[in-house]
Amino acid sequence: MDFQLQSDQDLIHLYITGEEAGLVELIRRYQSKIYTSIYLLVKDEYLAEDIFQDTFIKVINTLKAGKYNEEGKFLPWVTRIAHNLVIDHFRREKRAPMVSNGDDFDIFEVLGNYDESTEDRMVREQTHKDLKALIQLLPSEQKEVLIMRHFGDLSFKEIADITDVSINTALGRMRYALNNLRKMMQGRELSLKN
């Protein structure tokens, strides 16, 4: 059976009925989106790993208990769990999130760009760092919407539900986030790919 062709709902069904590969494929499909959403919110790699792990443990427990009922909406559901765990963490800590120096080495980035010139690579890495830094400068509600929209592929309706605001508020936050990013990029004369 080619699990990559199965819908989320089918994979969930396979997993519940005893096929571990269903879970493996769901994690493979969404790990990057979910982990990046968490990481950009908490800004700490180790903490992001912990929250990612706790998120999927909740997912597993809910699926095993037969309590999952959000048909066809696996990613928004998991994103909501991750978001709640991030909020729980900040409530517990009652402090600003830790700042990571972000200089971790990723061999796949190097392997994937072996044909770049040194100058191109330096520009790309700088742009990457600048954009990440600018996102972190956004007010938390704006950052949250941008991250959920882009990395979580969530609609504004889903974001509104998760963050407990109206759709118009979620949309307004996205507009402010984009406007602020644009202004900051203009202020720093940062140009991106397009």
Add this chain to the structure above:
Amino acid sequence: MGETFTNSLNTVIKNSQMKDREVQENLDADDLIFYHSIRADLDLLKKKPKLHTIHYILDYSKSLRS
């Protein structure tokens, strides 16, 4: 039959327009253009969790079976 066809066509057009509206979800044109201009760079920020985190999750799942 002509009327049925027109009704069906109108429904298809209406659904398509609604989908377009949902995709844009009322972001202004300037916002959308800017958003699309940074999408590729946002994608560069994507990261994956470490392999041992995935293994821990899968081991946890398997442990519940036995």
